[in-house]
Amino acid sequence: MAVPLPAPVGSVTFAIDALSAIFILALGLVGAAACIYAVGYTTEYYRNRFRQLAGLFNAFLLSMLLVFSVSHAFAFLIAWELMAVVSFLLVIHDHHDAENVRAGYIYMLMTQLGTVFVATAFFLLAARAGSLDFGRMAALELDSRTAGLVFLASFIGFGTKAGMVPLHIWLPRAHPAAPSHVSALMSGIMIKTAIYGMARFYFDFLGTGPLWWGGIVLAVGVVSAVMGVLYALMENDLKRLLAYSSVENIGLILLGIGAGLVFAAGGKPGLAALAWTAALYHTVAHAVFKSLLFLGAGSVVFSTHTKNMEALGGLIKLMPYTAIVFLFGAAAIAALPPLSGFVSEWLTFQSLFLLPQALDGIKAKVAGAALVAVLGLTGALAAACFVKAFGIIFLAKPRSEHARYAEETPAVMWSAAGLLAGLCLVLGLFPQPLLAAISRVFAGKAGYDASVLQAGNWYTIAFRQADAGGALTPMGVFVLLIAGAVIAFAIFRFRGKPSIIGGETWTCGIVPDARMEYTGTGFSKPVRVAFRFILRPQRETLVREGGKYHGRKLSYHLSIRYIFNELYRPLNQSIIRVATKMKRIQTGSVQLYIGYLAAVTILVLVWNAWWLN
Amino acid sequence: MNVLVIVLFLSAFLLTRVTILRTAVIVLLLQSLAVAAACVVLGLETSQFHMYLAALLTIIIKAGYIPAALFKIVGRLRREREQNPILSPNYTSLTAALAIVLAYGLIDQALPGVVTRNALAAAIALLLIGLLIIMVRRQAVMQIVGLITMENGIYLLGLSVVKGLPLVIEFGVFLDILVAAVVLVILTYRLKISFLSTDTTQLRKLKG
Structure with a gap:
């Protein structure tokens, strides 16, 4: 569809192909849930520029839809900037908090930096194609130097928006600062616009490239995944934890994309399609469960007015529905079957297992195999991270007055999140329709062959090819889980009735209280110690008052060093000097x-x- | 036309020398009248009706309203005068002379053998001298005078290059200068109230 506009823009074309469709689907699912959720959540904002918030929220949805649907470089950049400006205004909506405003400015700075690179990539292409239309750009044959430049510019530009390490510094600041339903969209969809941009460039415009493209993407992906999950695990601010987890998941998606590029360069069309499928499936799955988690976090903040996990606890008794939907999200992001995260992570694992096939030389093969180990580490740490998040927030006893008097949120809020929880289950049990939609992306693309993914029937997903084969039966896994639960219950039931004796918890003669509980900081300590060479934790203990043996009050301060933030210091200093x-x-x-x-x-x-x- | 060009040069030279604000405004009024006269002369030469309209507008706005507003404010600023300017009047005049030489040089280089050579050179000279006055004078009123001089130069340039601009654009230009003059007069009042003086070097204090 072409819409004529006055010069110098010319006519702006809209085109929705298989690739756009997947992202628009994710936007629709997450956007709908966030809208329903906002009905309840924004009651807090009735006196705080509510109309502005609602208007900007809808403008934000529109701008993302435009980004996915325009087929014209100039219009794309306009939509891209519109999205940046609107989301900036949403981030600083609570502008009374100076921290939020600072986060907003860092976000704006980084996203502008990214746009410079995105625009460079587009204009390099447009100059060669003599047109701003995506169709003409896709038809272009590029020499290898220009293609390399376009690749680097687009990777840096979109990577900034995606929040890949080390360009992620805005993400853990900006996402928590926005109202929660906006955070859900930002983490769920906005950072995926960058994945869309990458896919658009690497599929349509650039085609298959040399091996080093994939190598760079894999390296950045693996660093993002590990560092993201480590920082997430260290975090005690609930929304910042989720934001760092988004950095990790972007890393996982980049691993899929990087593997796809390596396979395409190595002449393995089937595996290339498999790796890209893993990346795109994870994109949709992550959009759903990360939005779900942000909506859950928003409900917690809504009821308790604190984001600090150390002040929460015991909410499962007070907010049972929120707790259940949050548990779905946590299980999905920890890649537990039968939820959506499991399917995408399984696909990513498969593609990384097969990575050495596309590589020559023993060093490259070892590096490819090492990625699998690192991915395993990431998965385990992510599971630990969400055990911590769920356990500290919802289990045990309340750690503060905020948590003690929490109430369940209105039904409209938890049911919106419940919608997404249901989607996690559906995407985990019946991945076939979405996989079929994704495989349509590869139709007619040189270097990709999606036909190997088609093998399989309604209860299984499989891919076959001459040198490797794999199958996953989500329904089978599900049936096994049910069977296990039934057997466990049967054993429990028929071994005789257990006797229950009521009694008080014995705690050396004092009443058990919340201060005896495991803290979030304590939970993450083993990991902090194991990874202290990267995290560089620094502790400070102060005796505030009290005698030598009893009644002492200690204040304990812990900080970790964010080594990637220090990369920016020389830049900062030179700007100030100039x-x-x-x-x-x-x-x-x-x-x-x-x-x-x-x-x-x-x-x-x-x-x-x-x-x- | 050449007589008018001489009058314009003369007015520009006078502006580089005056230190009394009222005199500066009178010179400006004369200069604007000369520009209006140039419009009439061009109207006679090209027999285009709207040139007379442009002359009328020039008289109303540049020779009428703006000088009146400036006289009013100068009346309130009895004690203000251009004391120890950044460049003394003698050097300013010398620089103005250099500007005229530069203007003729520019015209001869860029448009050799053009019919309206003198008018074009006068226009560019007015532009440069106006800029010079803004640069080397401290008084806010003198800077407004410099701005209007520049504006006269630009207007003259438009007249002598294309024999008059379309009427719509001329309206736009006049509206522009009117608004600018109004804002500047108001700001000069504010300056007097805030700093007890209209010496613009006081504005240095605003720097953070």
Whole structure:
């Protein structure tokens, strides 16, 4: 569809192909749930510029839809910027908190930096194609140097939006700052617009490239996955934990994409399609369960007004529905069967297992195999992270007054999240329709062959090819789980009735209270110690008051070093240094400013008259 | 036409020398009248009706309303005058002379043998001298005078290059200069109230 617009834009074309359709599907699912959720959640904002919030929220949805559906570089950049500006305004909606405003500015700075690279990539292509239309760009044959430049520019540009390490620094700040239903969209869909952009570039515009493309994407992906999950596990702020977990999941998606690029370069069309399928499936699955988790976190914040996990606890008794839907999300993100995360992670594992096939040389093969081990580590740490999140928030006794008087949220809120929880289950049990939709993306693309994915029937997903085969039966897994549960229950039931004796918990003569509980910080300590060479934890214990043996009050402060933030320090300092030097010409004198103008005017006049003739 | 060009040069030179604000406004008024006269002369040459309209607008706005507003504010600023300017009047005049030489040089280089050579050179000279006045004078009123001088230069340039602009654009230009003058006069009042002086070097204090 083409919409004529006045010059210099020309006509803007909209096109929704199989690739756009998958992302629009995810946007629709998550957007609908977030909208329903917002009905209940935004009651808190009735006196806090509610109309602005609602309007911006809808503009945000529209801008993302535009990003997915336009087929014209200029319009894409406009939609991309619209999305950035609207989400910036949503991030600073609670502008009374200086931290939020700071987060907003860091976000704006980073996203603008990313746009510079995205625009560079587009204009490099447009200059060669002589057109801004995506169709013309796709038909282009590029020389390898230009293709490499376009690849790097688009990877850095979209990677900034995706939040890959080390360009992720805005993400853990900006996502928690926004209202929760917006955070759900930002983490669920907005960072996926970057994945869409990458897919658009690597499928349509660039085609198959050299091996190093895939290598770079794999390296960035694996660093993002490991560092993201480590920081998530260290975090005690619920929404920041989820934000860091988004960094990890972007890493997993990048692993899929990187493997796809490597396979395509190595001439394995079937495996390339498999790896891309893993990435795209994980994109949709992550959109669903991360939004679910953010909506759950929003409900917790809604009821308790705190994001600090150390102040929560015991909410399962007070907010049972929220707890159940949150548990679904946590299980899905920890890749437990039969939920959606399991399917996508299984596909990613499969593609990484087969990675050495596309590589030559023993070093590359070992590196490929090592990725599988790192992915396993990531999965285990992610599971630990969400055991911590669920356990600390919902189990045990309340750790503060905030948590003690929490109430269940309105039905409209938990049912919206419940919708997404149901989707997690559906995507986990019946992945076939979505997989079929994804395999349509590869139709007619050189270097990709989706036919190997078609083998399988309604209860199984499988891929076959001459050198490798694999199958997964989600229904079988599900049946096994049910059977296990039934057997366990039967054993429990028929071994005789257990006797229940009521009694008080014995705690050396004092009443058990919340301070005896396992804390979030305590839970993550083993990992912190094991990874101290990266995390560099620093502890500080202060005796505040009390005698030598009893009644002592300690304050314990723990911090970890974010090594990637330190990469930005030299940049920061040099910008400040240049700015200080520039300040010298800003004297504040009107006359001097006019003098600068006069000098430039005369220079231009003279230059025009003498040199151009 | 050449007489008018001489009058314009003269007014520009005078502006580089005056230190009393009222005199500066009177010179500006004369300069604007000369531009209006140039419009009439061009109207006679090309027999286009809208040139007379442009002359009328020039008289109303640049020779009428703006000088009136400036006279009013100058009346309130009895003690203000251009004391120890950044460049002394003698050097300013010398620089203005250099600007005129530069203007003729530019015209001869860019458009050799053009019929309206003198008018074009006068326009560019007015532009440069206006900029010069803004640059080397401290008084806010003098800077407004410099701005209007520049504006006269630009207007003259438009007249002598294309024999008058379309009426719509001229309206736009006049509206522009009117708004600018109004805002500047208001700001000068504010300056007087806030800093007890209209010396723009005081604005240096605003720097953070």
